Amino acid sequence: MTDQVRRGTSRGFSGVVSPWWIAVTALFLVVFFVIPIINNLLNTDQLVTLAKQRPASFYYEKLFTDPYYLGIVADTVTLSVGVTVICIIIGYPVALFLVRHAGRWSGLVIFLLIAPLLTSIIMRTFGWRVLFARRGLLNDFLLWIDAIEKPILFLNGPTSAVIGLVHVLVPFMVLSIASVLRSIDLQLEESARILGASRFKTFLKVTFPLSLDGIGTGFIIVFLLANGSFVTLLLLGGGELKTLPLLIYQQFTISRDFQFAAAMSNVLLAIAVGCLYLQLRLIKRKGVKG
Amino acid sequence: MSSNNNTDRQSLELVLRGISKRFGDVVALEPSDLVVKPGVLLSLLGPSGCGKTTTLRVIAGFEAADTGSVLIGGKDVTLLPPNKRGLGMVFQNYSLFPHMTVADNVAFGLRMEKASEQEIKRRVGEMLDLVQLPGVEKRFPNQLSGGQQQRIALARSLVTNPSVLLLDEPLGALDKNLRETMQFELRRIQNTLGITTILVTHDQEEALTLSDQVVVMDQGRFQQIGTPSEVYESPETRFVSEFLGTSNLLSGDISAPTDSDDRKVTLQYGEVKTVIESPGAPSIPAGPATIAIRPEKIVLSKRSPEMRNVLQGIVKGHVFRGSYHAYEISVAGRDDPIFVYDQAGERSTDAVHPIGSGVYLTWKRENSVVLRD
Numbered sequence: 001m002t003d004q005v006r007r008g009t010s011r012g013f014s015g016v017v018s019p020w021w022i023a024v025t026a027l028f029l030v031v032f033f034v035i036p037i038i039n040n041l042l043n044t045d046q047l048v049t050l051a052k053q054r055p056a057s058f059y060y061e062k063l064f065t066d067p068y069y070l071g072i073v074a075d076t077v078t079l080s081v082g083v084t085v086i087c088i089i090i091g092y093p094v095a096l097f098l099v100r101h102a103g104r105w106s107g108l109v110i111f112l113l114i115a116p117l118l119t120s121i122i123m124r125t126f127g128w129r130v131l132f133a134r135r136g137l138l139n140d141f142l143l144w145i146d147a148i149e150k151p152i153l154f155l156n157g158p159t160s161a162v163i164g165l166v167h168v169l170v171p172f173m174v175l176s177i178a179s180v181l182r183s184i185d186l187q188l189e190e191s192a193r194i195l196g197a198s199r200f201k202t203f204l205k206v207t208f209p210l211s212l213d214g215i216g217t218g219f220i221i222v223f224l225l226a227n228g229s230f231v232t233l234l235l236l237g238g239g240e241l242k243t244l245p246l247l248i249y250q251q252f253t254i255s256r257d258f259q260f261a262a263a264m265s266n267v268l269l270a271i272a273v274g275c276l277y278l279q280l281r282l283i284k285r286k287g288v289k290g
Numbered sequence: 291m292s293s294n295n296n297t298d299r300q301s302l303e304l305v306l307r308g309i310s311k312r313f314g315d316v317v318a319l320e321p322s323d324l325v326v327k328p329g330v331l332l333s334l335l336g337p338s339g340c341g342k343t344t345t346l347r348v349i350a351g352f353e354a355a356d357t358g359s360v361l362i363g364g365k366d367v368t369l370l371p372p373n374k375r376g377l378g379m380v381f382q383n384y385s386l387f388p389h390m391t392v393a394d395n396v397a398f399g400l401r402m403e404k405a406s407e408q409e410i411k412r413r414v415g416e417m418l419d420l421v422q423l424p425g426v427e428k429r430f431p432n433q434l435s436g437g438q439q440q441r442i443a444l445a446r447s448l449v450t451n452p453s454v455l456l457l458d459e460p461l462g463a464l465d466k467n468l469r470e471t472m473q474f475e476l477r478r479i480q481n482t483l484g485i486t487t488i489l490v491t492h493d494q495e496e497a498l499t500l501s502d503q504v505v506v507m508d509q510g511r512f513q514q515i516g517t518p519s520e521v522y523e524s525p526e527t528r529f530v531s532e533f534l535g536t537s538n539l540l541s542g543d544i545s546a547p548t549d550s551d552d553r554k555v556t557l558q559y560g561e562v563k564t565v566i567e568s569p570g571a572p573s574i575p576a577g578p579a580t581i582a583i584r585p586e587k588i589v590l591s592k593r594s595p596e597m598r599n600v601l602q603g604i605v606k607g608h609v610f611r612g613s614y615h616a617y618e619i620s621v622a623g624r625d626d627p628i629f630v631y632d633q634a635g636e637r638s639t640d641a642v643h644p645i646g647s648g649v650y651l652t653w654k655r656e657n658s659v660v661l662r663d
Binding site: 185187188190191192193194195196197198201205206209210 | 351352371375378379381386387403446450456
């Protein structure tokens with residue numbers, strides 16, 4: 001079958017699959033993605049703006065020396081790492097349950113994990129706004145059980161932003177940990193048990209170390225998504241919490257400083273590329289090991 | 291053996307009392323009893339799905355038996371978790387921890403016992419010497435060959451001086467030559483340590499070569515328990531006789547048991563009635579019975595021999611198998627051919643009895659085995 005397809009390809013138009021079929025997609029990506037990014041990288045200083053023309057280095061210098069902007073870069077990374085760590089803590093037990101104990105219910109658990117991803121991120125985030133509002137469900141409940149005397153302002157702060165991000169991103173963590181857990185040979189755990197390890201020790205010495213690859217992959221995916229998240233932070237952070245994507249948005253819509261925005265987006269892109277490189281290294285190392 | 295006396299618990303007796311196990315509607319193991327004397331290597335032999343692995347997993351504590359109890363050295367361990375049973379186990383795929391060095395793999399059991407690092411170093415060295423792989427401490431399992439990994443798995447399972455060693459198809463993943471070397475190796479180590487050992491295998495040759503005792507299993511039952519030569523030479527059931535190598539099965543009518551160790555079996559092929567003799571088998575009543583004869587126990591001759599058990603046939607097929615000639619012989623009035631293995635000796639690779647020639651088949655009285663169905 002494959003051979004036939006290959007031979008067909010070499011004979012030209014009679015082939016079922018031809019490399020030219022991806023031409024449209026490739027062209028689309030080159031025109032609307034690759035060229036703008038390259039342009040952005042090379043010509044930060046030549047964008048036509050209302051502001052004065054300045055060399056690109058000025059904006060990078062400003063970003064990495066001005067304590068205010070440096071703080072925002074640090075905040076962005078801190079927020080992403082924090083969200084990722086919370087996702088690991090919440091996601092790991094779910095992944096373990098999914099792989100080891102869900103049995104015939106595992107299909108349902110996976111559905112429950114993926115279903116929220118099918119609705120718009122804006123819808124899900126607005127859901128949290130309703131729950132967290134000053135007279136929302138959570139405050140009403142806390143007032144009703146007399147836990148608090150007056151409504152707490154959950155919204156427009158780091159707490160609600162982190163909760164919103166974790167909610168959106170935890171399925172990615174669960175799925176990447178679960179896929180690695182599923183590949184662990186149960187006989188390895190049985191070997192540990194027969195050698196005298198309790199269930200807990202077996203988890204600590206065998207299951208957990210062998211699932212680190214899954215945590216690594218999940219970490220990079222969730223970190224990247226949190227790093228670039230915009231809608232959730234805009235709707236739940238309420239301007240209190242500033243990150244690079246929000247700042248870029250601000251530079252475009254309010255300050256009209258396109259050049260600075262472009263510089264910041266390059267920094268964000270560099271972080272993303274760095275992370276992807278790390279992931280590639282992780283996969284390569286695994287390939288050599290296996 | 292070891293200077294550490296409180297971990298020295300080798301050569302204990304293993305007893306299964308009325309052990310049974312079901313998975314839903316499927317009976318994996320009928321209620322079964324078994325006594326394994328200290329220091330004995332016993333094989334559980336049978337086709338896949340016969341319940342041999344379930345039996346092993348019940349002994350290990352990975353499966354809870356529905357009924358019955360497991361006793362190790364007289365102590366009831368039925369309710370103990372696997373880590374409290376003091377067993378060693380080697381799995382088919384070695385099951386070495388891929389994220390640990392060889393030394394850490396072997397030391398795992400000792401670390402669980404909280405042995406001192408000094409003691410661990412000494413014991414790991416001892417074990418690697420025992421399996422003849424000194425100096426590989428710092429390597430990772432994936433840097434070793436299959437045979438080496440198997441030795442490390444064995445070293446890891448023996449380092450804690452387990453009371454009973456469980457081997458689950460330990461040589462199944464190795465190629466043929468290596469498997470034979472490892473069989474001798476395994477037997478040598480087991481003899482050195484004198485450890486009670488249960489070996490699960492579907493390879494009859496492996497079971498016969500390695501074991502002091504063989505349990506032949508089928509459909510969740512212990513079909514026959516005995517020494518390798520007992521189960522091979524005197525199979526009790528049709529299953530055992532057929533599972534352990536090729537067997538010719540002859541159906542006939544057996545005479546009533548007598549005081550003398552002798553039974554007459556009448557075979558009817560077409561019009562021809564042949565009476566053959568077989569040993570006593572007092573438990574088998576008169577009537578229809580099946581006799582088993584191993585192909586290598588039958589002697590072929592061109593002229594009618596002066597013996598009691600004689601059948602006449604025509605050579606239908608012949609293959610040379612290196613150390614012996616295999617003949618397929620048809621007997622008039624009988625549907626299935628009779629197989630005969632004739633030692634090749636120094637003769638040529640040509641058949642002594644060409645295809646189409648008439649031959650006489652004879653065998654000694656004691657080589658006919660009466661089967662219980």
